[in-house]
Each structure stands twice: as C-alpha cells, then as structure tokens.
Amino acid sequence: MSSSITGTIKEVPKTAEAPSQYLEDIARKATRTERVLYPISAIVGQEKMLRALILNTINPSIGGVLIRGQKGTAKSTAVRGLAEVLPEIEVVEGCKFNCDPKDPDKFCWECTEKKRKGTLNVNKRQTKVVDLPVGATEDRVVGSLDIEKAVRQGVQAFDPGILAQANRGILYVDEINLLDDFVVDALLDAAAMNVNTVEREGVSVSHPANFIIVGSMNPEEGELRPQLLDRIALQVEVTGIYDVEQRIEIVERRNGFNDDPKQFIRDYEAEQEKLRSKIVKAMQLLPRVSSTRENLRTIAEICIAFNVDGHRADIMIERAARTNAAYEGRERITNDDIIEASEMVLPHRMRKKPFEEEEFSVDQLRAVVDGNI
Numbered sequence: 361m362s363s364s365i366t367g368t369i370k371e372v373p374k375t376a377e378a379p380s381q382y383l384e385d386i387a388r389k390a391t392r393t394e395r396v397l398y399p400i401s402a403i404v405g406q407e408k409m410l411r412a413l414i415l416n417t418i419n420p421s422i423g424g425v426l427i428r429g430q431k432g433t434a435k436s437t438a439v440r441g442l443a444e445v446l447p448e449i450e451v452v453e454g455c456k457f458n459c460d461p462k463d464p465d466k467f468c469w470e471c472t473e474k475k476r477k478g479t480l481n482v483n484k485r486q487t488k489v490v491d492l493p494v495g496a497t498e499d500r501v502v503g504s505l506d507i508e509k510a511v512r513q514g515v516q517a518f519d520p521g522i523l524a525q526a527n528r529g530i531l532y533v534d535e536i537n538l539l540d541d542f543v544v545d546a547l548l549d550a551a552a553m554n555v556n557t558v559e560r561e562g563v564s565v566s567h568p569a570n571f572i573i574v575g576s577m578n579p580e581e582g583e584l585r586p587q588l589l590d591r592i593a594l595q596v597e598v599t600g601i602y603d604v605e606q607r608i609e610i611v612e613r614r615n616g617f618n619d620d621p622k623q624f625i626r627d628y629e630a631e632q633e634k635l636r637s638k639i640v641k642a643m644q645l646l647p648r649v650s651s652t653r654e655n656l657r658t659i660a661e662i663c664i665a666f667n668v669d670g671h672r673a674d675i676m677i678e679r680a681a682r683t684n685a686a687y688e689g690r691e692r693i694t695n696d697d698i699i700e701a702s703e704m705v706l707p708h709r710m711r712k713k714p715f716e717e718e719e720f721s722v723d724q725l726r727a728v729v730d731g732n733i
C-alpha cells in the first residue's frame with residue numbers, strides 16, 4: 361500500500377519573523393480586542409513556578425507541573441504567558457490533532473489520507489496553551505462520536521475535543537482539584553498511552569493526545585486525586601510576596617500593562633526574546649546532557665531517604681535535573697541540579713504513615729546529597 365504513495369510533503373514558505381513583524385502582529389491583536397497576554401518575563405519573583413514551567417517546555421517528557429497556591433499569585437498569568445515564549449512547531453496544515461509532519465507513524469486518519477493523496481502541506485506555528493475548563497462536558501473533553509453517522513461514514517463521525525487540540529501543546533487545567541472524575545480518568549488514560557480513545561456502543565476512535573499537563577489549584581478548595589497527583593511530575597507551591605518593593609512593582613507593572621498593552625509588550629520584548637533563545641538553546645543542548653552513574657546513585661539515595669513510593673520519582677528527578685543543567689547551559693549535571701529537581705518532585709510523593717505528618721525538608725535533602733545521612 362505504502363508503495364503507491366506518490367505525493368510529497370509540501371512546505372508552506374515562511375519568512376523569518378523579524379521582531380518588527382512580531383510587534384506588528386501584537387499591535388494587530390491589541391486593536392482587534394483579542395486577548396493580549398501579559399509577558400511572562402514581567403512577572404515579579406515566583407522563580408520556582410517559572411522554572412518548573414520552563415523545564416517542562418524544554419523537555420516535555422518530564423511529565424507536567426502542578427502549581428499549588430493562594431489565589432492571585434500569577435499562576436494563570438504565568439501559564440498563559442508561556443505561550444509567547446514557546447518555540448514554533450511544524451504541524452500538518454488544517455489538522456485538528458496537530459499531527460507532526462515528520463512523524464507519519466502517529467498520523468491521524470485525515471493526515472494519512474492526505475499523505476496518500478499527496479495533498480499534505482506543512483505549517484509552522486507557536487505551541488498552543490489549551491484551556492480545559494472545570495465544567496467541561498465529557499464530549500467537549502474527549503470528543504464526540506455520532507454513532508449513526510459512524511456506521512455510515514466511519515471516523516468522519518468523530519468531532520475532536522480539547523484533548524485533540526492539546527496534542528503537542530500544553531493542556532492547562534485551572535482548579536484541577538475540582539475536575540469531575542470522568543475527566544480525571546480521561547487525563548490519566550491519555551497520560552499513560554499518549555492516545556485518546558473514545559468508545560461508544562462498540563465503535564472506537566483513537567487519536568494522538570500527547571500534551572504537557574499544567575494544573576493549578578488552591579489546596580483550600582480540596583485535594584487532588586492521588587492517581588493524578590502521582591502522574592504529574594513536578595509540584596510547586598506559590599505564595600504571595602511579602603517584600604514591599606516587589607509588591608509595589610507588581611501593581612506598577614500591572615497598571616502599565618492595562619494602560620498601554622502595546623507599549624508594555626514593546627518594553628519587555630528584549631527580555632522575552634532573551635528567554636525564548638535560552639529555551640531554544642537548552643532544547644538543542646539537552647540531547648548532549650547525560651547522567652553519570654554518580655548522579656543516578658545520588659538520586660537513588662535521595663528517593664530511599666525520602667521514602668517515596670515506587671520508582672517514578674527517581675525517573676522524574678533525573679529528567680528534571682538533566683533539563684535544569686541544559687537550561688543553565690551545562691552538559692554536566694551538578695548536585696544543585698539534583699536538589700532543585702528533587703524539591704519539585706518529592707514533596708507530594710513521600711509515603712506518609714497514618715497519623716504521621718512527615719514534612720519535606722530541603723536541609724535533609726542537602727544532607728543526603730552531602731553524604732551526611
């Protein structure tokens with residue numbers, strides 16, 4: 361069958377985007393009353409949250425971030441703002457699942473057909489941050505399947521949902537602790553297989569659903585289901601900032617943005633560009649960063665000392681530490697990379713015995729790394 365494919369993948373020409381073009385696009389958005397995003401590099405402090413988000417974008421195999429904290433601490437501003445510093449990806453033009461033209465093995469049925477006919481074009485666009493609202497219906501999340509139509513038209517009867525839109529992007533779930541069980545189950549399934557499968561009355565449709573999950577929650581409103589908590593690799597706590605100067609800065613920057621978003625974005629464009637290029641460099645460096653046996657031993661000793669369940673924590677710490685080294689422009693992983701990664705991986709994974717509130721302690725972490733435990 362594959363020998364009969366005669367078509368070629370056509371590239372849609374794309375001119376290199378000069379900064380002025382970028383600013384023009386932003387200005388256009390602003391005048392069209394589309395949502396203009398507060399630049400992520402204008403967020404004051406909250407370094408841990410920003411680092412956890414950035415590490416995941418450099419290396420999506422880390423496995424997501426859960427941001428826990430008080431209301432109004434820039435959680436959603438940071439996640440939404442991330443979109444503006446993410447590198448562009450290649451997608452099949454018009455594909456509802458954002459199929460990667462370079463990965464035909466994972467093509468959806470439409471892209472497979474386009475490839476067969478030789479009508480497959482390629483587009484470049486920024487990685488998307490897709491919102492999953494708490495009240496979304498099951499059909500809206502996983503997609504809907506019209507059974508009668510399916511019998512007549514096959515997969516054409518499938519109307520893709522949010523998990524399709526999020527493929528190869530970031531899925532943002534604000535108030536993730538308030539999600540309905542059916543959505544949690546769908547997320548767990550997709551996270552396990554990188555595929556979303558919808559089954560109705562014996563008819564089944566599957567499509568690629570490989571996304572970075574970013575959840576945010578206020579723990580005062582309820583806890584997250586343990587299965588989902590275990591699946592999300594990193595966790596960061598955010599609290600309000602108690603430094604007077606920084607609080608003033610937050611208000612001044614927000615006012616600056618509200619008063620004249622175009623000018624505010626122009627003022628931060630150099631910072632944004634710096635961040636963009638640091639992320640791209642880290643992505644290029646990452647394949648050359650590898651863990652030594654000594655690094656792996658340190659990680660194993662930490663996970664034993666902190667009494668975590670299973671081995672997922674070891675794997676996640678290694679990935680996050682390796683990515684942190686790449687973000688810092690190094691090919692070697694240091695103990696500080698491992699400590700920084702452990703601080704984000706361990707707190708929600710320590711096995712708590714009944715009636716015992718075991719607290720996570722960075723001092724204990726350092727003591728293990730220094731060989732004093």
Ligand SMILES: Nc1ncnc2c1ncn2[C@@H]1O[C@H](COP(=O)(O)OP(=O)(O)OP(=O)(O)O)[C@@H](O)[C@H]1O
Pocket residue numbers: 398402403404405406430431432433434435436437438610613614
């Ligand atoms: N550190 C910060 N730097 C810049 N702006 C901030 C900071 N913290 C809060 N803000 C501002 O405070 C407002 C609230 O932030 P945001 O909506 O991101 O909060 P949130 O943590 O997502 O809370 P909620 O769960 O209530 O939505 C925004 O206008 C944001 O710009």
